[in-house]
Amino acid sequence: MGVPQTGNRFGELAAQLTGTVVTSGEPSWNTARRAWNLAIDQTPAAVVFAESPADVAATVRFAATRDLRVAAQGTGHLAAALPDLSETILLKTERLQSISIDRTARSVRIGAGLTWGTLTERLREQGLSGLYGTSDGVGVVGYTIGGGIGWLARTYGIACSYIRSAEIVDGTGEARSVDAQLDPDLLWALRGGGGGYGVVTLLTFDVQPAAEVYAGSLWYPLEQAAEVLDAYHTWTADLPNVATTAVRLMRIPDAPFAPEPLRGKAFTILQGSILGAEPAQLLAPMRALRPSTDTFRRTTTDAISAVHLAPSDPSPTAGDGFVLDDLPAAARAVVVEQLGAGAETSLAVVEFRHLGGKLAQPDSGGGALTHLAGRYLVKTGNVAPDRHAYARVLKDSAALNDSLRTWAAPRDYLNFREIPVQPGTLFDDDTCARLRNVKNRYDPGSVIVGRQTPSHGPVFQHPL
Numbered sequence: 001m002g003v004p005q006t007g008n009r010f011g012e013l014a015a016q017l018t019g020t021v022v023t024s025g026e027p028s029w030n031t032a033r034r035a036w037n038l039a040i041d042q043t044p045a046a047v048v049f050a051e052s053p054a055d056v057a058a059t060v061r062f063a064a065t066r067d068l069r070v071a072a073q074g075t076g077h078l079a080a081a082l083p084d085l086s087e088t089i090l091l092k093t094e095r096l097q098s099i100s101i102d103r104t105a106r107s108v109r110i111g112a113g114l115t116w117g118t119l120t121e122r123l124r125e126q127g128l129s130g131l132y133g134t135s136d137g138v139g140v141v142g143y144t145i146g147g148g149i150g151w152l153a154r155t156y157g158i159a160c161s162y163i164r165s166a167e168i169v170d171g172t173g174e175a176r177s178v179d180a181q182l183d184p185d186l187l188w189a190l191r192g193g194g195g196g197y198g199v200v201t202l203l204t205f206d207v208q209p210a211a212e213v214y215a216g217s218l219w220y221p222l223e224q225a226a227e228v229l230d231a232y233h234t235w236t237a238d239l240p241n242v243a244t245t246a247v248r249l250m251r252i253p254d255a256p257f258a259p260e261p262l263r264g265k266a267f268t269i270l271q272g273s274i275l276g277a278e279p280a281q282l283l284a285p286m287r288a289l290r291p292s293t294d295t296f297r298r299t300t301t302d303a304i305s306a307v308h309l310a311p312s313d314p315s316p317t318a319g320d321g322f323v324l325d326d327l328p329a330a331a332r333a334v335v336v337e338q339l340g341a342g343a344e345t346s347l348a349v350v351e352f353r354h355l356g357g358k359l360a361q362p363d364s365g366g367g368a369l370t371h372l373a374g375r376y377l378v379k380t381g382n383v384a385p386d387r388h389a390y391a392r393v394l395k396d397s398a399a400l401n402d403s404l405r406t407w408a409a410p411r412d413y414l415n416f417r418e419i420p421v422q423p424g425t426l427f428d429d430d431t432c433a434r435l436r437n438v439k440n441r442y443d444p445g446s447v448i449v450g451r452q453t454p455s456h457g458p459v460f461q462h463p464l
Contacts (some may be wrong), residue, residue: 013062019051019095033090035076036137039316039384042079044071044090051095053175053201054166060199061173063089064447071449072199074113075138078146078320080418081451089451093141096201101126109204112141120302130208141200145190146415146451147369149377151215151273151304154244154357156208160192161366167202171443175201179261189438191367193427194414196444196450197435205231209299210361212425214279215272216296217303218286222266225249225340228289229332232352235285236375240252241357243282245272246349249339253383266341272354273304295318318393319347319381321416322401323374323409330352338396346392348382350400368431374409379416392420414451420462 014021023033023046031280045068050056056072062445063070069088073079096111099119103126117136123129133143133150149160165179168186176198178186189197208392220228239245247270254264270286283296325330337343339350355372363370366430380397384390400417401408412425423432439446 009066012022013048013059016058016062017048017051017055019055020049022047032169034314035073035077035079036314037076037317038314039318039390040076040079040082042076042082042085042090043243043327044085044088047090047092049092049202051097053096053169054094056091056199057087057173057175059091060169060171060447064173064445069447069449072112072139072195073452074142075115075131075137077135077138078142078418078451081420083420083449085449086376090451091199093139093199093201098202101128102129106208107204107206109202110140112139112201114140114198114356116143116305117138120305123207124210124300124302127210128207130205132305133157134305135311135312136305137312141203142195142451143415144203144205146190146194147192147372147413148411149353149359149372149415150245151213151307152208152228152301153359154241154354155275157358157361157363158192158366158369159191159205160369161363162206163187163191163367164206166190166200166204168198168200170198171445171447176442183433185438186442189435190343192369192414193367193431193435193438194450195318197438197449198395198448203460210301211275212298213301213304214283214296215275215299215307216294216295218270218283218289218291219293220268220289220291221341222249222251222268222269223341224289225268226269226332226336227270228286228328229335229352231286231289233327233332236354236356239320239354239356240276240282242275242279243272244354244357245270245274246273246353248349248350249335249457250349251347253348255383271307273301275309302357316384316390317381318390318397318418320394320397320418321377321379321399322412323355323372324376324378324404324407325373325409326375326407328407329358331404331407335400335443338400338403340420344381346389346396347380347400350382351379353377353379363376368427368435369414372409372413377413377416378404432454 008023010021013344048059071088072091074093096113098111100109116132144159174317251266252258252262359372382393
């Protein structure tokens, strides 16, 4: 049982839990409330570390009867998209680590605290692979219910479309089993609608057989940005679905955490993976630009997350993401002017991830997010060790967004928006209305707090 905490309003809750309640003033408070993104100063009313779905249900019931809210958090990579947490219990799910793999059915059932690195290793042992993203440290549940786009996305589509079922605690504290027969509306919302409708404790989804891919990076000097972007735009015009790639303009910080040979240098980088029998031939037009480094090689699908060079440890970061219908010559000129060699910018990385393929094909049996309309998904960011740096990165990111607005797609992607936005930025009117109906049905008291979903209504102020 959790240890009752006398002298504060959460002692009764602590007595009900197998897990732990941490409140302000305790020695572990600053560690407990920390997100993976260390730039976000989370100040909830209390933090609960759940040990079981029963702990989750008890926490939600406690909050619902005391005019509090609950925000579930697996890792906190997208903590910036949460609202003010002052009257909210931050429910950490990181101890819910169960894994059950059905190799015959090619499906997996996982606890809400699992990260992709842990799951990928277990799937590899069974000859399977998930539709994971570009970082092993990202939580599986948050990534998947928010959409899920990784290095196999143009071949297989959005990860949320592969969700089979879930165990969830709704806003009244009731545990529910969710699938297409038991609760099709809630399953629909969980497939890409985010986590504002309840707290997911278990998630079941389909996986794929592990396959050999041709994956890696081509590194060019940043001075070649214009040439590489021009070639990439042409190359991706008719690129088959077997290739999922991105181009990044990247400035490596001159800091101890950066690999020593790369510190203080700047590059234009093509990254990605290619399935199929003749990947080298497919990549030939980009190799013709004479990259200084070429790491493309044959590997397995379980190993391709390393391609992206994502940080594995918690760090203070800032950034944002949006979707473009296209990146024509005029738009590419804007990018080179603001981010190319000689430009003054706080953005260490700007990525243009190629969409299309299966990602562009609506799934009639899918959920709130069935596809992404647009040609490129843009992601900006940098390390932000203090408020000044954080504000500058967001300012430069917004300036790029504004400069490219002429070519913006009608909708953005939930998992890449790191600033508060209106629901219509992410979903069309019909989807917003249906998501609100699901919210009102399963969380009538608005107890559950999720990232950037239509259930929130107004724009939230950033916690910083």
